[in-house]
Amino acid sequence: MRDVEDRLRAGGLRVTKPRLAVWEELVERPHADVEELATGVRRRIGAVSTQAIYDVVHALTDAGLLRRVEPAGSPARFEIETGDNHHHLVCRACAAIVDVPCAIGTAPCLEARSDEGYAIDEAEVTYWGLCASCRTTPPG
Ligand SMILES: [Zn+2]
Numbered sequence: 386m387r388d389v390e391d392r393l394r395a396g397g398l399r400v401t402k403p404r405l406a407v408w409e410e411l412v413e414r415p416h417a418d419v420e421e422l423a424t425g426v427r428r429r430i431g432a433v434s435t436q437a438i439y440d441v442v443h444a445l446t447d448a449g450l451l452r453r454v455e456p457a458g459s460p461a462r463f464e465i466e467t468g469d470n471h472h473h474l475v476c477r478a479c480a481a482i483v484d485v486p487c488a489i490g491t492a493p494c495l496e497a498r499s500d501e502g503y504a505i506d507e508a509e510v511t512y513w514g515l516c517a518s519c520r521t522t523p524p525g
């Protein structure tokens with residue numbers, strides 16, 4: 386826990402119970418959405434409003450401690466920012482998300498054909514498909 390507290394303070398954030406609980410929850414459940422986080426945090430520290438969870442994830446994301454993952458058609462999910470520029474596999478059927486390492490290892494990992502004068506710092510890559518369990522369980 387020390388480490389988290391140091392990271393919060395380094396990000397200019399006070400150490401609070403909800404912030405620590407969100408962090409602990411994300412250690413166990415990477416890519417959780419706010420509803421999932423709210424459920425987990427309440428199990429840890431009791432009553433916390435969903436709005437409070439939104440406030441926590443926004444503060445931690447703004448401070449660079451969390452990364453927001455927002456696959457099309459899915460609520461925003463959050464994970465601890467590890468700075469490894471990893472990408473995501475998303476299942477079209479059940480929306481399960483897993484990490485895949487960046488092929489190159491540093492952002493941006495794809496060269497744009499033309500930068501049109503932009504200073505490009507990231508290429509967001511999402512791989513879509515069916516996860517192993519959805520492949521073996523035909524829908525409906
Ligand atoms: Zn699936």
Ligand SMILES: [Zn+2]
Nearest residue numbers: 464473483484
């Ligand atoms: Zn991830």
